[in-house]
Amino acid sequence: xxxxxxxxxxxxxxxxxxxxxxxLLHVTEGRQGSxxxxxxxxxxxxxxxxxxxxxxxxxxxxxxxxxxxxxxxVVAFSAFLLxxxxxxxxxxxxxLNRSHVPAERSKVTLPDAVLPAPQCARRIAASGWLVFLLxxxxxxxxxxxxxxxxxxxxxxxxxxxxxxxxxxxxxxxxSYSWQEVQARLxxxxxxQPLCVHKRELTELDxxxxxxRFTNYAVAMVNKSLLPVRFRLPLLGPxxxxxxxxxxxxxxxxxxxxxxxFLNSWSLRPQCKRAGERxxxxxxxxxxxxxxxxxxxxxxxxxxxxxxxxxFFSYAEVLRRRPGVLGTRRWSLYGRLYLRHFNELQHxxxxxxxxGHRPATRYMNSFASPMLAVLARHVAFFAGSVLAVLIALxxxxxxxxxxxxxxxxxxxxGLLLTVARSFIPDEHSVQCPEQLLQRVLAHTHYMPQHWxxxxxxxxxxxxxxxxxxxxxVFILEELLSPVLTPLILIFALPSRALDxxxxxxxxxxxxxxxxxxCSFAQLDVRRHGNPQWLSEGQTEASVYQRAENGKTELSxxxxxxxxxxxxxxxxxGLFLNHVKERLxxxxxxxxxAEGALRASLxxxxxxAPDALLSSVLTHPLxxxxxxxxxxxxxSQPCSTASAAAGVLLxxxxxxxxxxxxxxxxxxxxxxxxxxxxxxxxxLSLSRSAVLAxxxxxxxxxxxxxxxxxxLQQQQSPVGPWVAAGAPKRPSVTTGSAARAxxxxxxxMPLGGWAxxxxxxxxxxxxxxxx
Numbered sequence: 108x109x110x111x112x113x114x115x116x117x118x119x120x121x122x123x124x125x126x127x128x129x130x131l132l133h134v135t136e137g138r139q140g141s142x143x144x145x146x147x148x149x150x151x152x153x154x155x156x157x158x159x160x161x162x163x164x165x166x167x168x169x170x171x172x173x174x175x176x177x178x179x180x181v182v183a184f185s186a187f188l189l190x191x192x193x194x195x196x197x198x199x200x201x202x203l204n205r206s207h208v209p210a211e212r213s214k215v216t217l218p219d220a221v222l223p224a225p226q227c228a229r230r231i232a233a234s235g236w237l238v239f240l241l242x243x244x245x246x247x248x249x250x251x252x253x254x255x256x257x258x259x260x261x262x263x264x265x266x267x268x269x270x271x272x273x274x275x276x277x278x279x280x281x282s283y284s285w286q287e288v289q290a291r292l293x294x295x296x297x298x299q300p301l302c303v304h305k306r307e308l309t310e311l312d313x314x315x316x317x318x319r320f321t322n323y324a325v326a327m328v329n330k331s332l333l334p335v336r337f338r339l340p341l342l343g344p345x346x347x348x349x350x351x352x353x354x355x356x357x358x359x360x361x362x363x364x365x366x367x368f369l370n371s372w373s374l375r376p377q378c379k380r381a382g383e384r385x386x387x388x389x390x391x392x393x394x395x396x397x398x399x400x401x402x403x404x405x406x407x408x409x410x411x412x413x414x415x416x417x418f419f420s421y422a423e424v425l426r427r428r429p430g431v432l433g434t435r436r437w438s439l440y441g442r443l444y445l446r447h448f449n450e451l452q453h454x455x456x457x458x459x460x461x462g463h464r465p466a467t468r469y470m471n472s473f474a475s476p477m478l479a480v481l482a483r484h485v486a487f488f489a490g491s492v493l494a495v496l497i498a499l500x501x502x503x504x505x506x507x508x509x510x511x512x513x514x515x516x517x518x519x520g521l522l523l524t525v526a527r528s529f530i531p532d533e534h535s536v537q538c539p540e541q542l543l544q545r546v547l548a549h550t551h552y553m554p555q556h557w558x559x560x561x562x563x564x565x566x567x568x569x570x571x572x573x574x575x576x577x578x579v580f581i582l583e584e585l586l587s588p589v590l591t592p593l594i595l596i597f598a599l600p601s602r603a604l605d606x607x608x609x610x611x612x613x614x615x616x617x618x619x620x621x622x623x624c625s626f627a628q629l630d631v632r633r634h635g636n637p638q639w640l641s642e643g644q645t646e647a648s649v650y651q652r653a654e655n656g657k658t659e660l661s662x663x664x665x666x667x668x669x670x671x672x673x674x675x676x677x678x679g680l681f682l683n684h685v686k687e688r689l690x691x692x693x694x695x696x697x698x699a700e701g702a703l704r705a706s707l708x709x710x711x712x713x714a715p716d717a718l719l720s721s722v723l724t725h726p727l728x729x730x731x732x733x734x735x736x737x738x739x740x741s742q743p744c745s746t747a748s749a750a751a752g753v754l755l756x757x758x759x760x761x762x763x764x765x766x767x768x769x770x771x772x773x774x775x776x777x778x779x780x781x782x783x784x785x786x787x788x789l790s791l792s793r794s795a796v797l798a799x800x801x802x803x804x805x806x807x808x809x810x811x812x813x814x815x816x817l818q819q820q821q822s823p824v825g826p827w828v829a830a831g832a833p834k835r836p837s838v839t840t841g842s843a844a845r846a847x848x849x850x851x852x853x854m855p856l857g858g859w860a861x862x863x864x865x866x867x868x869x870x871x872x873x874x875x876x
Contacts (some may be wrong), residue, residue: 109418109532111270113283116748121292128164128771134235136296140584142268142272142295142299142301143299143300143301144300144301144302144303145301145302146371148301148302148316148372149317149319149371149372149621151301151806152313152316152317153316153317154261154262154265155268155288156285156317156451158262158265159280159283159285159288160285160439160452160453162280162281163266163277163280164259164262164263164266164277165277166261166264167262168259171255171258172255172258174255175251175252175765177247178244178247178248178251181412181415181416182241182244182248182418184419185415186231186241187236189237190219190227190230190234191221191222191230191231192221192222193220193221194220194648196215196219196220197215197220199215203497204386207392214547223443232435240408240411244410244506246637250841263264264295271581272295272299272461273288273291273292274291275288275293283624283796284797285451285453286668286797288314289310290671292308292313293307293309293310293313294310297408302619304618304619305618305619307716308619309672309673310665310672311628311629311672312617312619312620313447313448313453314627314794315617315620315623315627315825316620317372317451318450318451318474318627319355319372319621319623319624320360320361320362320368320625321446321848322444322448322449322626322627323360323445323625323656324353324356324359325443325446325448326448326609326624326626326653327606327609328443328444329444329626329652329653329654329655329657330438330609330656332600332602332605332606332609333348333356333602334598334601335347335348335352335440336810337598344568345566345572346438346440346572346679347427347583347590348438348439348443348519349439349584349586349587349591350403350439350588351409351584351587351591352590352591352594354441355398355595357396358398359391359394359398361604363394363398365390365391365394367387367391367610368622369608372620372621372622373622374614374622375611375762376616377451378607378609378611379609379614380611381611382605384607384608384611385604388603388604388606388607389603389608390451391603391606391607392600392603392827395595395596395599395600396596396600399591399592399593399594399595399596399599400592400596402588402591402595403592403596406588406589406592408586409588409736410588410589411590413426413584413585413587414585417581417584417585425521426517428597428618428868429520429521429524429831430524430525430527430528431577431702432460432529432576432577432578432581433525433576433577433578434576434577435460435463435466435467435470435575435576435577436573436574436575436577437463437573437574437575438572438573438574438575438580440572440573441456441460441572441573441575443553443554444552444573445459445550445573446628447527447657447660447661447664447665448624448626448629448657448658448661448665449627449629449661449665450661450664450665450668453782454668454714455797457802458549458550458551458802459549459550461549461646461802462545462546462548462549462550465542465545465546465549466546466547466550466570466574467574468537468542468545468568469537469542469543469545469546469561469570470567470571470574471531471537471562472538472539472542472560472562473539473567474529475663478529479529479530479531480526481529481530482526482528482529482530483526483530485522485526486523486526486527486530489519489522489523489526491521493516493519493520493523496512496515496516496519497516500512500516500794506518533793538561539561539562539690540559540561541723542561543557543561543566544723544810545719545723546570547808547809547810547813548719548723548807548809549797549806550573550808551660551664551805551806551809552655552656552657552809553655553813554569554655555655555816555817555820556570558813558817569858573747594689603712605767613625615624615628617706626653626657626661627656628639628663628675629658629659629665629674629675629678629682630658630675630677630678631644631645631659631662631677631678631681632646632647633642633645633646633647633651634647634651634652634653634658635647635652635653635656635658635659635681636652636656636658636659639656639658639659639660639812639816640684640685640688640815640818641658641661641683641684641814644677644680645658647800656812656813656816659681659812660808660809660812662674662678662681662682663682663685663808663812664805665681665803666678666682667801667805667808668805669800684811685808687756688751688815689751689754689811689855690751692699692747692748692751692756692811692815693751693752693754693755705726707803719803719806719807719810722746722749722750722753722807722810722812723746746810746814747810747811747814747815747818748800750807750808750810750811750814750848751811753807754807754811786798791819791872
């Protein structure tokens with residue numbers, strides 16, 4: 108084992124020359140509203156994006172005002188319930204003296220259970236801890252109010268910018284997609300420079316500005332740098348990453364007073380010098396402990412707020428729909444794990460939204476027969492008692508006056524709903540492997556050891572870390588005020604040196620942008636993985652490679668989402684290489700398959716689910732003899748071959764979309780897309796059509812690239828030699844198993860040790876013997 112020294116990842120073609128970094132501090136010139144030479148382009152572009160996604164100034168104003176009012180309501184209503192309600196009267200534990208009241212008004216009313224205002228104020232003032240909590244809440248609300256007012260003033264300028272500079276009226280904002288807004292931003296840069304030292308802005312420049320810190324977070328999760336995985340005695344391996352912990356990590360690394368970033372676009376100079384790494388790591392570890400101590404001090408306040416907010420948010424929903432706790436959502440860790448580099452929030456939300464249904468079906472396919480039997484009998488007993496109680500209340504409503512009868516009805520209904528959620532649908536037939544492939548089509552990432560083991564409990568548990576129950580999410584958020592300080596104090600400081608080294612080695616300075624995560628440059632040569640179609644094109648060592656094909660898939664996603672973007676030379680070579688593989692792997696299609704594709708790409712069936720269904724079921728039909736075999740390999744057409752065939756059908760760009768990522772520059776644009784019929788184009792807006800086709804195209808590319816990766820791991824020769832490609836090094840079973848274990852274990856970046864090639868060869872020989 109030989110330790111590898113860290114070195115800075117540089118890009119001589121794009122790095123700022125000495126002294127260029129001062130140009131990032133723009134000074135506003137000219138009259139207000141001219142928007143020349145913006146001082147902080149990160150903040151400016153981020154606000155432009157948020158303004159578009161939040162549907163304009165009016166919606167943002169209402170949302171902020173209601174959030175302020177919601178906080179006041181929760182605090183005031185909680186204090187009212189604590190000090191201003193006479194619960195003995197409300198529960199009829201103490202009779203009232205109603206002798207002076209007429210007989211027809213002798214019933215207890217709600218005003219009888221509420222204390223008068225002066226008495227309520229005296230009870231609140233007599234409670235010192237409650238006064239302290241109310242004072243802290245008032246101070247927090249005032250800070251929040253000032254922040255809201257400051258934000259609204261800046262967003263009013265953004266509103267003027269949309270109307271005057273981008274020529275987008277406020278009332279028509281919803282009819283413009285973000286791609287159209289982005290195109291107008293780039294055109295505006297050519298007319299009146301927003302950035303002083305760069306003539307033109309690219310799509311990648313804008314994404315770097317908006318997602319600078321997010322790209323670092325995605326890279327750290329991809330490289331297993333953050334301590335979010337734990338092994339508990341009874342629960343086994345768990346992942347804990349809540350909004351509170353994520354917010355504290357942002358304070359430590361990006362936005363806090365002692366963060367590694369000096370401002371929104373530049374790292375601290377100490378972080379760029381290898382000689383100061385130890386001192387900076389000690390400083391960062393000390394900041395982690397201090398921030399953890401502050402969280403521990405504020406833990407009671409935050410915990411009380413979390414409990415109150417959860418109660419007011421979910422109590423009524425649970426009473427009306429108890430099964431809501433059994434629904435699933437993508438966890439925060441899952442959103443970072445599955446997110447591409449340079450993927451905007453609305454793109455991620457739409458993609459994971461498409462994957463919600465197949466992910467739910469996959470998780471529901473794991474039904475325990477014993478638990479199902481138990482749930483059926485519990486549902487029978489609970490339903491029987493509940494039916495009798497409901498029948499009695501229908502016969503005579505006075506039954507409701509019996510003590511605790513409503514409580515019994517509510518609890519029985521809750522028990523019945525929970526029990527039924529564990530009873531599988533007897534009419535549904537699930538195929539875990541195909542369902543997991545459908546999940547992959549939308550999430551685009553899947554660990555290698557999931558292949559062929561979709562029905563294994565380990566796969567299901569790991570999937571549950573990405574796609575968690577709503578109840579687990581609520582429980583984690585409630586425990587976050589207690590567990591976050593412990594993670595900051597005990598688990599995170601040991602990673603301080605790794606984090607410092609990560610930022611130094613995976614940061615590049617880009618002219619007109621500043622310091623960005625080098626992974627977000629989408630440079631296959633520097634961060635590609637030869638096991639993911641980039642062999643012969645990447646120079647990355649083991650620790651420079653992104654895991655799970657993150658660089659290759661992110662490049663593919665960005666090129667598809669931004670078809671007019673001109674990729675760097677090395678990235679362009681990779682895209683051309685994928686195009687050549689598509690043309691080679693597309694099997695010769697017979698008449699039956701042509702008819703199948705025609706039916707799939709006909710009117711109204713271009714949705715991603717329809718295309719994915721055809722690709723996933725095509726190998727099964729070919730294996731059963733319903734479709735012709737792949738004559739080239741003398742075997743049934745594979746999933747990769749089916750995906751390649753459909754991708755070639757999708758290769759022609761839509762009108763106004765420009766070149767596709769795999770199209771040659773000289774290819775003429777067709778007058779009409781063969782993918783969508785004229786009626787379909789008329790029924791959907793242009794932006795919806797582009798998003799729909801781009802989603803289907805990226806989903807098919809994800810299936811195709813994963814299938815090729817799996818073929819490469821399983822076969823020492825495979826289609827590479829058959830297609831005329833140079834022979835790849837063989838992968839033995841032992842080396843493949845070691846590679847799988849290498850991907851599973853967490854790799855601390857600061858102390859990485861890379862195996863020499865000679866050592867690896869010796870180990871392979873020993874395993875073969």
